[in-house]
Amino acid sequence: MSSKYGNMLKPLNLGFTTIRNRVLMGSMHTGLEEPDMVSGLFGGGLTQMAAYFAERARGHVGIMVTGGIAPNSEGRVAPM
Numbered sequence: 914m915s916s917k918y919g920n921m922l923k924p925l926n927l928g929f930t931t932i933r934n935r936v937l938m939g940s941m942h943t944g945l946e947e948p949d950m951v952s953g954l955f956g957g958g959l960t961q962m963a964a965y966f967a968e969r970a971r972g973h974v975g976i977m978v979t980g981g982i983a984p985n986s987e988g989r990v991a992p993m
Contacts, residue, residue, distance in 0.1 A: 920935060921934065921935050921936065922934045922935070922936070923935070925975070932975045932976055933973065933975050934973060934975040935975055936973065936974050936975045936976070937974070937975065937976045937977075937978065938969055938974045938976070938977045938978065939978055940978040940979060940980040941980065942980060943962065943965060945959070945961045945962035945965060966979070
């Protein structure tokens with residue numbers, strides 16, 4: 914790795930916690946938080962969303978910024 918980015922994969926001590934590296938995954942809409950299309954119930958994709966983030970954590974992303982989700986239809990921004 915270039916010396917310009919020599920610290921990218923090194924741990925970062927924040928005082929209260931240490932992050933394994935300086936790789937950041939930005940917030941993105943995955944659609945996994947939407948209602949299950951078969952049952953129509955919210956939370957159908959939450960297991961998939963948990964697996965999505967777990968895989969990225971195993972891939973050594975240091976920090977993941979997650980987006981907001983609506984826990985029910987009243988919390989949605991867009992109509993169904």
